[in-house]
Amino acid sequence: MQYRSFTKDKIQISALGFGCMRFPLLKGGTGEKPDEKEAVRMLRYAIDHGVNYIDTAAPYHGGESETVVGKALRDGYREKVILATKFPTWEPTAASELDPILERQLQKLGVDCLDVYLIHNIQKSLWKNVQKLKMIDWVEKKRQQGKLRYVGFSFHDDFDLFKTVLDCHDWDVCQIQYNYTGENVQAGTKGLNYAGQKGVSVVIMEPLFGGVLAKPPGLMGETIRKSGKNPVDLALRWLWDKPEVSVVLSGMSSMEQTVENVQIAGKSGVGTLSAEDRAVIEAAKAAYEKSSPVKCTKCKYCLPCPFEVDIPRNFEHYNNAFVLSENTKLCRILYSMLPEPHRAANCTECGACETKCPQHLPIRRHLKEVVSLLG
Template sequence: MIYRSFGTTNIKLSQIGFGAMRFPLTEEYDPTKIDEVKATEMLHYAIDNGVNYIDNAYPYHRQTSEIFLGKALRDGYRERVYLATKMPVWLVKSKDDSIKYFEEQLLRLQTDVIDMYLLHSLSKNAWKTVQECNVLGCLDEMLNAGKIRYAGFSFHDELPLFKEIVDAYPWTFCLIQLNYVDIDYQAGLEGLEYAHKKGLAVMVMEPLRGGKLANNVPKRVLEIIGGSRWKQTPAQFALRWVLNRPEITCVLSGMSTLAQVKENIAFASGEHIDTLTADELQLYAQAREFYRSRTKVNCTQCGYCMPCPQKIPIPFILEIYNDARMYGAIDDSRWMYKVFVKPEHRADRCTACGECEEKCPQKIPVAKFMAEADSLLRQSGDDA
């Protein structure tokens, strides 16, 4: 494992960190049913093989991820990692609330201190809450009391707000979405460079776009990857691009199988900073262009939108809606819609209540796409 400096501190973090948002499940569509045996094996393998940063958050796996992690890090594993989790800013109504959620997280994680604590998913509205409820005052108090060691934030909004937030508080680090497709989206590459110049450690999430750059990769993209001097999987092609950047401290990987953990850790045992040539960067530009031309909805299947009050499986519907265009396979998507989505949970049951749009880090106009998806995917003869 290669380690990189955590900003201006003396801490070194593994260049790949473990994201606790996509553990394997015992029941396919129920994120609360973490397969604890498999997930524990994956975590222990990662830590035993050099991963020393684990990223969690209050809502992951519908609030069960922190509880699971508290158990999985017993027997000495807690002491071997830097533990990160995030405050659910959207639930906070007062400074007392922020303290209440933090104390609850300590209990869930079975620890007295959070090494790296983030304000979760900052956007225009969340930033307003942070200011109105003096959440930064709460961070100061917890830092002074030694209950958190380093303060940071994760971000999902436009670049100017990102810069404003970077400059508003003495953060040690931030977490941004970055992959070879999303280079000028949200904070993007300009945000990466900005935060790095200001001395923040920059962590990266969604390096594989939630798995979209690794699984079921379109034939054209496989051809482009084949033009590289390395023999590599699509996941390695995508990880190589982020790990090439010297400004990044740690790339968070969400892994759902032990095989993925093994592959990604083996890949992270190599040095990747500044290893891509101009010709190779050109391959990424070609693949980016292809994805951009075929992507209808910018969903990364993070699941933040769920649960839907109408029980509509929003990420799944957006996925098959996108796939219809990506692979030109509309019949496959129609078949999946018919077979896997019960009539009472189909996209036409959306009431446009807006709950999901509030929570979506990508700001997707879900109601609009639910209507479009239903009209594309429903076949004549399907139940009304």
């Protein structure tokens, strides 16, 4: 494993962090119920092979991710890692609710204190709640009480708000969505560089853009295949090549992915991306821009829809229809396999989903496009 500097204390953390929002799901289970046994096995494999940064959050897996992480960190594993979780910014309506939420998280994780605590999913609407309930003063108080070691925020809005948030406090860490298809999305390259200048450690999420960059579709996939390069390796090493990046989180869903990511992280480092690698990435980016009209990361923040529309699945079919444009008939067949209540046609245009989408997608407009192409 390669290690990189983290926070002003310059502690050493692994280039690869284990993101705990996409654990394998329990077969025959309902909803987002994780396969706890397999998730614990994967987490411990990663830790045994040098991964020392574990990232979870209150809402992941319907609230069960923190519990699974707590179990994985028993038997001496807790001491081997930097444990990060996130405060559910949208949950409290009064300052008196802040302490009980943190206590609930500590209890689930089975720990007395957290190494990293991030105010989750800062975007314009939630930033108001952060200010109203004085959450930054509160996290600092909790730090003084010894419950938190480092504090920061995770972010899903534009660069201007990113700069405002970064400048308003002496943060240790910020977590941004970033990958080679999204240099100008949200905080973007500008945000990464700005945090780097200020000495704030940057944690990267969605490095594979919800798995799209691991199995790149259509022309993009063809471009990478022709080069003979591994798409996951390229996407992750593109990030690790940047000195401002501290840790890259991967939301691993299988033991196979865990083994592969650990191997790739072992040969990561600033300056390890060749001119040939860069050329392939540029070509893949151009192909991607051309072929996928809806930039959905499948994060599911928009769910549940009150009318049961499975928004990310509809977009997946829609994007596939573009990527496989020579075979729209096949796409219609695949779309028809989506249960009827979950199809785009059931959207009432209430708009509830759009305020929750970190990508700020015009979901209602895109759903209408799905209906007209596939419905």
